[in-house]
Amino acid sequence: MKFKYILSLIGMSSLIFFNSSCSKYLDLKPENSTYDEVFWKDGENVNRATLGAYALLRNSLRADRSYFIFGDIASGIVHPGTDDWNMNDFSRSGGYKFSYAPYLEGSLWNWTRFYGVINQCNLIVEQAEAMDIKLFEGGEEEKKGYISNARFLRAYTYFYMQRVWGDVLLVKETFKDPQNIPDMTRTPEKETLAFCKEDLLYAIANLQQNSTKSFASKGAANALMAEVCAWEHDYVNAEKYANETLKLGYALEDVKDYRKIWQGNSKESIFELNMLYSESGNEFTEDFFSRFLSSASIPGKGSGSVWKIESEFLETEFDEPEARLDSMSMPFPDNAQVKTIRKYDHVVEYREGKYAVSNNLVLIRLADIILLRAEAYYKNGKAALALNDLNTIRKRAGLKEIQVSGEELFKEIFRERRRELIGEGVIQFDLIRMNMFEQLDEYSAYYSADRIANKGYYWPLDMRNLLPQNELLTQNPWWKNH
Amino acid sequence: MKRILPMITLVLLSYFHVFGQSIPVEGIVRGGKGQPLAGMTVTERGTTNQASTNQQGSFTLSVKSLPITLVYSGVGYKKQEVRVTTQQAPSVVLSSDDSSLGEVVVVGYQKQSVKKTTSAVQVISGKSIEDLPAPSFESLLQGRVAGVNIQNFTGEPGARNTFTVRGNTTISPDLNSEVDLANTMSSPLYIIDGMPLSVSDLGGSSATGTNYIAGININDIESIVVQKDAAATAVWGSRGANGVIVIKTKRGRVGIPSIRASYYRGITERPQLQRTLGGAAERRTKMDILSQYASWSQMGGFTQPLTDSLNSSYNNATDWQDLFYTTGNIDNADASISGGSESVNYRLSAGYYNEDGVVRNTGFKRYSIRGNFGFTLSPIIKSDFMVSAARINRKRGLGRGIDQVVPVNQGEMPSSFVGLGQADYDFYLGQYDKLKDDNQTDNINIFSKTYVDIIDGLQYSLEGSVQANLDSRNQFQPRELNQGINYAASTGRNAYTYNIANVLNYIKTFNDKHTINLTALQSFQYDKQLSHKTEGFNLPTDDIHVIQGVATKDLIASTNKVESGLLSYMGQFSYDYKSRYIFNASWRADASSRFGVNTKWGSFPALSGAWVISDESFMEKFDWVNLFKLRGSWGRSGVLPEDFYAPYNVWALSSDTYNGTTFAVPSFAKPLTLKNLTWNKSEQTNIGFDLGLFNDRLTVTFDAYRKVLKDPIMGFSFPYYTGYTKLSFNVPMSVYNEGIDLTIMTKNLSKTSALQWNTNLNMTFNKNRIGSLPFGDRSFYADSRGYNQQLLYTVGSPIYRWAQMLYQGVYSHQDQIPVNPVTGKPLTVFKGNYPVKPGYPIWTDVNQDWDTWSDEDKGAADGDLMLTGNPNPRITGGLYNEFIYKGFSISMLNTFTIGRDIINNLKSNQFNAIGGNVTKFTNNRLPDLEGLDYWTPEKAKDPNYQANFPSISPYGSYFYQYLPFSTMFNENGTYFKIKTISVGYLLPKHIVERLKIGARNIRFYGMLDNLHTFQKASVPDAELVTPQGEYSGGAYPLPRKYTIGLEVNF
DSSP states (O other), X not given: OHHHHHHHHHXXXXXXXXXXXXXXXXXXXXXXXEEHHHHTTXXXXXXXXXXXXXXXXXXXXXXXXXXXXIIIITTTSEEOOGGGGGGTTXXXXXXXXXXXXXXXXXXXXXXXXXXXXXHHHHHHHHHHHHSOGGGXXXXXXXXXXXXXXXXXXXHHHHHHXXXXXXXXXXXXXXXXXXXXXXXXXXXXXXHHHHHHHHHHHHHHXXXXXXXXXXXXXXXXXHHHHHHHHHHTTOHHHHHHHHHHHHTTOOOOOOGGGGGGGGSSSOTTEEEEEOOOOOSSSOOOBSSSGGGGOOTTTSTTOOGGGOOEEOHHHHHHHTOSOOHHHHHHEEEXXXXXXXXXXXXXXXXXXXXXXXXXXXOOEEEEEHHHHHHHHHHHXXXXXXXXXXHHHHHHHHHHHTOOOOOOXXXXXXXXXXXXXXXXXXXXXXXXXXXXXXXXXXXXXXXXXXXXXXXXXXXXXXXXXXXXXXXXXXXXXXXXXXXXXX | OTTHHHHHHHHHHGGGOOOOOOEEEEEEEEOTTSOBOOSOEEEETTSOOEEEOOTTSEEEEEESSSSEEEEEEETTEEEEEEEEOSSBOOOEEOOBOOSSTTOEEEETTEEEEGGGOOSOEEEEEGGGGTTOSOSSSGGGGTTTSTTEEEEOSOOOTTOOOEEEESSOOOOOSOGGGOXXXXXXXXXXXEEETTEEEEHHXXXXXXXSOOOGGGGSOGGGEEEEEEEOSHHHHGGGGGGXXXXXXXXXXXXXXXXXXEEEEEEEEEEEEOOOOOOOOOHHHHHHHHHHHHHHHOOHHHHTTOOHHHHOTTOTTTOOOOOGGGGTBOOEEEEEEEEEEEEEOSSEEEEEEEEEEEEEOSBTTEEEEEEEEEEEEEEEEETTEEEEEEEEEEEEEEEETTOOOTTOSSSSOGGGOBOTTSOOOHHHHHHHHXXXXXXXXXXEEEEEEEEEEEEEEEETTEEEEEEEEEEEEEEEEEEEEOGGGTTTOOEEEEEEEEEEEEEEEEEEEEEEEETTTEEEEEEEEEEEEEEEEEEEEEEEESOSOTTOOSSOSOOGGXXXXXXXXXXXXXXXXXXEEEEEETXXXXXXXXXXXXXXXXXXXTOOEEEEEEEEEEEEGGGSGGGTTOTTEEEEEEEEEEEEEOOOOSSTTTTOOEEEEEEEEETTEEEEEEOSSSOEEOTTXXXXXXXXXXXXXXXXXXXXXXXXXXXXXXXXXXXXEEEEEOOGGGTXXXXXXXXXXXXXXXXXXXXEEEEOSOTTOSEEEEEEEEEEEEEEEEEEOHHHHOOEEEEOXXXXXXXXXXXXXXXXXXXXXXXXXXXXXXXXXXBOTTTOOBOEETTTTEEOOTTSEEEOOTTOSSEEOSOOSSTTOOTTOEEOOOOSOSEEEEEEEEEEETTEEEEEEEEEEESOEEEEHHHHHHHHHHOSSHHHHHHBOOOOOTTOOBOOTTGGGSTTOOOSBOOOOTTSOOSSTTSTTBGGGXXXXXXXXXXXXXXXXXXXXXXXXXXXXOOSEEEEEEEEEEEEEEESSSSSOTTXXXXXXXXXXXXXXXXXXXXXXXXXXX
């Protein structure tokens, strides 16, 4: 009998031992990563998330070099190399046929990556808002700083998407119930831009003017606000916010130092994304900016991959000699007639035969805003001020001042934008905003009145991949049957 | 570990307790011819108190009181019950029983005789796969078990192939990121001597990519039980849904030590290579083709390698395949010693297996040792103790994945004209010879189980085990092979699994009619995996092959740790009335740390019953029916997610920075997930029967099943405007697998015949279909591996089915080309870019828009895609025949797969590689043109001419027409294989005795493996395609193996 007693004791004790220790092993939490439940616990992590939002935006713009395709290739002033045969159809030579983009559908027709940025910003806004001020070392100011950065980036992203694809799906907050995501229809431009402006007003009110251009600042928020207003043709406010921006101490680089603009924290830069080379961190790329560069900058680079200034454009628009052109372009090896853009030519050989381009992607800079103010002045009936701004830019470029007026002045502002901002990913949006398609021969042949009316200047959406996720999504009207 | 150690100590301690008093009962067991029978089991009825007979057939069993009833049983003999009243039991003669009904199978934690089993299980004896040349036993089950689909998609020694029990339920979230294609199909849970081993848990982040199952020496296996239906798998709860394979290794038997030694050696044959034309023949054929298509002006533009046959750079006949494939050796040696006394029995074994790969620098080597011990500590306490260790060294060749076992893309293999210089040989062969890749896995397993008989019929047992799988891989690449940058890496992972279980078992027979068996179990499993990876670039010199002297910026290091716990309770109840009406029920509850906080628990019930009709009195007149049993079962089981932290939304923090500071973003590599993740519900219903006729000369086992998988955890496409593209959750969808398993065994000649001929035919019909999909059954597309054809998931269609354009031949003449009556324009291809001309493929214009293409830009059309091939086989099975005559035996195993679609991607890529322009045509190798009547303008001058293949003109329009987005290269994947032929010869006794080496018997044997495949497909081997049916040409070939061997028993 005794041994049964011992046995049951062993059994019982092992059972008890078992249960008490097991429950601990059933609530195992990851030790190899941080996760939602514990992430939003201090300012430092909110900062990391904010940096994450910048990194996501950086990746989104760099994807397949879409930033330059949308802004430059599609506006016909930059010509893709022969390696990029798949860009022929939507470049100038193909008549801007955006509906044929083999192997690039995932970036040019698909906006999914930008929603990663939006979600990140929404998360920061909501989570930081809910966090106690005590969790931030810098208190209220630090907390508002993160929220402002997130709201600035959210506004930038939506405004960018709106300019590339037209009406977006406006997601204002994170989805709380992942198992119940409603289908969405595309939001009218007015509503999206109103949302952007609301974000920017918050950012203007809460951001400081800082010296690091790779983060949002009061100046960046004002400048972006000016761009949004101009896009809506609200030129009164565009003028107002452009003026606000210009008060904040930016200055044009001398044309001798023109390329400093893209080397980080230039006095002319208002907002840029950091892509400088450093040994760690993987912020640089080998193959984003390098499309503009020939073997003159990167030894051994094949000529087929090099993008050039569109030759006809070069000939007609740079008819006068100018210091700016000399500073920002260089002749193609073996063919001096052809010119490449060298705005981003700060190259570092970081490993034998491996070249990193160490430049920043400047998204907004002073010259851009001065020309935008010129545009606004013109539209607001202040032609003299407009001409003055235009000549400021011409002067820096080493061109003589001009005297034009009326329609010609407006057109000249656009032409100056093209000369000044080529290779900076924005010209297509200027074309749309300033409605230049019918004004200039190089576009009017391909942009019929019908195409413009049906917004054929926006890119088509990859319905095959996007529609199954959202049955209420509609294709851009022009690309429904072109 | 701290928690686990005391548990193990507890187990070990229990050995040292000695209890109680007993009465020894002795007896002797003989066979029909009066010979003593060794290894028979004698059990006190209604208890688990057992003893085995020794070489003299005698046994001693300690009992608590007399009288008792003893049950005598043994494999191959009819069970007998004898009432024993004295300490000397009467001598018992057991008659042999050729049926397998006496065999015992373990279902969950209960032992059941095959006769009383109510579930669909199949027992494979270790004997039937002994000495077969394979690194691992699973591939040897191919063609031997109904309900199991084994396809060898790679012949790489030591790699894991697919092993699906009753159909696939796994949908790979992204085939292109899958490192191991075996993961794209569901795989079963393995229980090895009581220790559960999940290959999917271990496979997920393995450092060596080696198949852990291959750590078991095949010749150590006593039996393999394949448990298919829910009655058997539900007792494994949240892990059993994909079937359970129970492996038992050989134990020692009471008696004088017996020694077995065996050795075999053989070769793996260099595989059949792709047919190719070389040298002059290639030039002639190419010139001939060109001249059929080229205009006068184009004739002048032939490229130099074609025309300049005297140039030494171009007049070669290099067979590129020759460089990489080779013939290898197989060696296997193993020895075991076993024996035992009343108080202890043992079996010790050691084995060595070495197989050279047929691709350079690949191969598999295993050293294994195992010790199985049984202790009788007192009449009521017994203990089993097992320890095994294996070391696996697997050479991985290039180690670049399944499609890249050689360094030249098979689809774009260069023309034979190009000569290879010494530098080329150095480069290509150096990829094998100069790379260092030491890839090693150690398995160590310790298991202990102690049984205590508390009262009559009631037994308590405590089980504990530790399994350790230790991986390590050290690599080095010299500068010349890696663009001037040398590289070294060290990767490792230690995976530990600890198990402990308390089991109470009660068995009782009332009035000799009612038998009940009750089992209660509580168990806990804890898994821990620790891994590390260090990589260094730019080592100071190529003489250093490890990470030494590397600058900080060139160093990358990471470590990882994951843990998981599983707590389970299980109850099993079985009842039978005179072994005629049998009822079983079980219920299991599992809580896993891998599920959400409030959704950890899952419960898994099962019910099953059987009726042995042949035992009914009304069946007596049908005396030719010796067994007829009806079975039925229903139950639930599940699958654990591979991700140990499935319900956590993880943030990715890498060393990447923004503006110099590391940043955080949600981990997009791991989909967004939900906190309420729980086990998926898999329900299975099975009905079947077992039939034995004419004294078991014909036996039939039949099962029909329906397995429904519901709510699997998977990463499912998620609306992009949330910021995520995948959501991992219990997707409200269902996948059905319905089918029939059939096994027919016959003894074709009479029992008294000197020649015996036995046949076993087994086959499985399985139909896989998606029953429902989330979001209102919305269909969705996925990419195939290599982005060749689309996969379309839609209700009613199976997993991994393709969507392609339908290819229907060639437009041979202008008048065959359809013209749009509205516009008057001919049909076009590729979004209107190419008006159709003679020589173009006929693709069906499904959407009737007068253009044939795989997608459309206008709106959301699928283009002309339609559901086409299904890579899931309709029927799989095997046919086994054996002939035994005196000492000779010969057997042949055939395996077959019927009703499967495959794609010859290799051919497709080869045509693609020569399409479009003359340079490509010249520089790439020609595909096999045998039997192809490709369209040419010359042939088309005959108005009755009909081509069977489109134009292959390099001057014609090139619109990717040869890529597999149309059905042009779909083929019939049906095959019938002569898988294995084995021959054996047992030396006659008198010769063995005359040798005077003390041997009891000596056997010679030989095996031919993978002998021949009968197939319609043009691929080298219709089995050698991915689980999704593609043959890319880069897969590791299935070699033919020949071995001869010798086995000696002392």
